[in-house]
Amino acid sequence: MYDVAIIGAGINGCSLAYELMRANKKVLLLDMEGIASGGSGAAGAFISPKFSKAGELKELLHDAYLYSFEFYKNNFPHIFKVVPLVHIAQDEADDATLRSYKQTTTLPLQEAPQECLDSLTSQARQREKVCLEAGVVDARRMCIALSKGSEFRKHKVKSLVYDDGMWVIDELYSALDVVLATGAYESLIKEPYIKLRGIWGHRIDIQSSTSNSCSLHQEVSISPSENGVLAIGATHNVHYHPQKSSKPYDVEAGRAELLQKATKTICLKDVKVFKDYMGLRSGSFDYIPIIGPLIDSTQTLECCEKKVKIKKPNYDDFVSYPNLYMINGNGGYGFVLAPYLAKILAKHILADAKIPQGLQCARFFARWAKRET
Numbered sequence: 443m444y445d446v447a448i449i450g451a452g453i454n455g456c457s458l459a460y461e462l463m464r465a466n467k468k469v470l471l472l473d474m475e476g477i478a479s480g481g482s483g484a485a486g487a488f489i490s491p492k493f494s495k496a497g498e499l500k501e502l503l504h505d506a507y508l509y510s511f512e513f514y515k516n517n518f519p520h521i522f523k524v525v526p527l528v529h530i531a532q533d534e535a536d537d538a539t540l541r542s543y544k545q546t547t548t549l550p551l552q553e554a555p556q557e558c559l560d561s562l563t564s565q566a567r568q569r570e571k572v573c574l575e576a577g578v579v580d581a582r583r584m585c586i587a588l589s590k591g592s593e594f595r596k597h598k599v600k601s602l603v604y605d606d607g608m609w610v611i612d613e614l615y616s617a618l619d620v621v622l623a624t625g626a627y628e629s630l631i632k633e634p635y636i637k638l639r640g641i642w643g644h645r646i647d648i649q650s651s652t653s654n655s656c657s658l659h660q661e662v663s664i665s666p667s668e669n670g671v672l673a674i675g676a677t678h679n680v681h682y683h684p685q686k687s688s689k690p691y692d693v694e695a696g697r698a699e700l701l702q703k704a705t706k707t708i709c710l711k712d713v714k715v716f717k718d719y720m721g722l723r724s725g726s727f728d729y730i731p732i733i734g735p736l737i738d739s740t741q742t743l744e745c746c747e748k749k750v751k752i753k754k755p756n757y758d759d760f761v762s763y764p765n766l767y768m769i770n771g772n773g774g775y776g777f778v779l780a781p782y783l784a785k786i787l788a789k790h791i792l793a794d795a796k797i798p799q800g801l802q803c804a805r806f807f808a809r810w811a812k813r814e815t
C-alpha cells in the first residue's frame with residue numbers, strides 16, 4: 443500500500459510527488475502514457491510572470507514566478523537555464539499595458555540586451571518592451587527529475603473505490619490518499635461543478651542560422667538558441683480539440699502559423715523545422731488553478747443545503763471525498779505554477795494547512811450550487 447497515489451505525471455503530478463517524497467511519503471505515480479506525455483511534454487516551459495494589469499491571476503503568478511524561479515534554480519540547476527526574457531507588446535493597447543506594468547511592478551527590470559534587440563524585426567523594435575531575468579525549463583527532463591524516487595507505473599486509471607479507509611485503484615493498487623493531476627483529460631470523478639477547458643498547443647524545434655540569446659514573447663514564445671536550435675511555441679489553438687474535432691490536427695498548417703507569427707518578432711534565416719510537440723493544456727473557467735480536496739456535491743447538498751446557498755458560505759461546512767485531492771487548471775503557466783501549488787497542496791495533505799479560498803475546488807462548488815440547484 444502507498445501513502446499517496448498521484449494520477450497524472452505532468453508537471454503538476456511530478457511537482458507534488460517531489461514535495462511528498464521530501465516528507466518521506468511512499469508515492470505511486472500513474473500515467474496512461476508516460477511521464478510528461480500530456481500538455482507538459484509540449485511546453486516551451488518559460489518561467490515568467492504575467493505582464494498584465496492588476497488582478498488575482500497576475501498576483502498569483504507574481505508570487506509563483508518568484509517561488510518557482512528560485513525552486514528550479516536551487517534544486518535543478520542542470521535543467522533550468524536563467525536567461526533574460528523580453529516581452530514585446532503586440533499592439534498599441536498592449537503598449538499601454540506594458541508602460542503601466544513597468545511603472546507599478548516591484549520586480550527588478552533590466553534593459554533588453556543589445557544583441558537581442560538586434561535580431562528583432564523593425565516592427566517588434568518599435569513596440570513597448572519589458573525585460574527581466576527569467577528562465578526556461580527542459581520540460582520533460584524536469585518532470586522526470588521531480589518524479590525520481592516515486593514508483594512510476596504506466597497505467598490508465600479507470601476506477602477509484604474508497605473502501606475501508608483506503609482508495610483502491612482498478613483493483614490493482616491501494617493508497618491512503620489519492621491526488622488527481624489529470625490535466626485536460628476526462629475526469630475520473632464526475633462532479634458537475636468541475637469544468638475544465640482544454641486548449642491545444644503546438645511547439646516546434648527549428649534549425650536556423652539566426653542566433654538568439656533571450657526568450658522572446660510576443661504573439662508566440664521563442665526560446666534562446668542553442669547549437670543553432672530554437673523552439674517556437676504557443677497554446678492559442680482554440681479551434682482544434684483531439685476529442686471533439688472531426689478532422690485530425692493539421693501539423694503543416696500549425697507549423698506555418700507558428701513561423702509566420704515568430705517572423706513578426708525575429709528575423710529568422712535558413713529555417714528547417716525538425717520536431718513537433720503538441721498537447722492540451724487545461725484551464726479553469728475563472729483562469730485560476732484548482733487545488734485541494736474534491737467536494738462531494740451530493741453529500742454536501744444532502745447534509746447542508748442551506749449553509750451552502752448563503753452569500754458567503756464557509757467552505758469548511760462542505761463535505762469532501764475522503765482523502766481525495768486535485769491539482770489542475772494551470773492554463774498557460776503550468777511550469778510557473780506547479781512547484782508553488784504543489785508546496786501548498788503538500789502542506790495541506792501532510793499537516794492540514796489552509797489552502798487559500800480562491801484556489802480551492804470549493805469555490806466552483808459554491809458557485810454551481812447557488813446557480814444550478
Ligand SMILES: Cc1cc2nc3c(=O)[nH]c(=O)nc-3n(C[C@H](O)[C@H](O)[C@H](O)COP(=O)(O)OP(=O)(O)OC[C@H]3O[C@@H](n4cnc5c(N)ncnc54)[C@H](O)[C@@H]3O)c2cc1C
Nearest residue numbers: 450452453454474480481482487488599625643775776777
Ligand atoms: C505548446 C505549449 C506551450 C506551453 N508553454 C508553457 C510555458 O512556456 N510556460 C508554462 O509555465 N506553461 C506552458 N504551457 C502550459 C503547461 O504545459 C501546462 O499548464 C501544464 O503542462 C499542465 O500540467 P498538468 O500536469 O496539469 O497536465 P498534463 O501535463 O497534461 O498531465 C496530465 C497527465 O495525466 C495523465 N492522465 C490523464 N488521465 C489519466 C488516467 N485516467 N490515468 C492515467 N493517467 C492519466 C495524462 O496522460 C497526462 O500525462 C504550455 C503548454 C503547451 C501545450
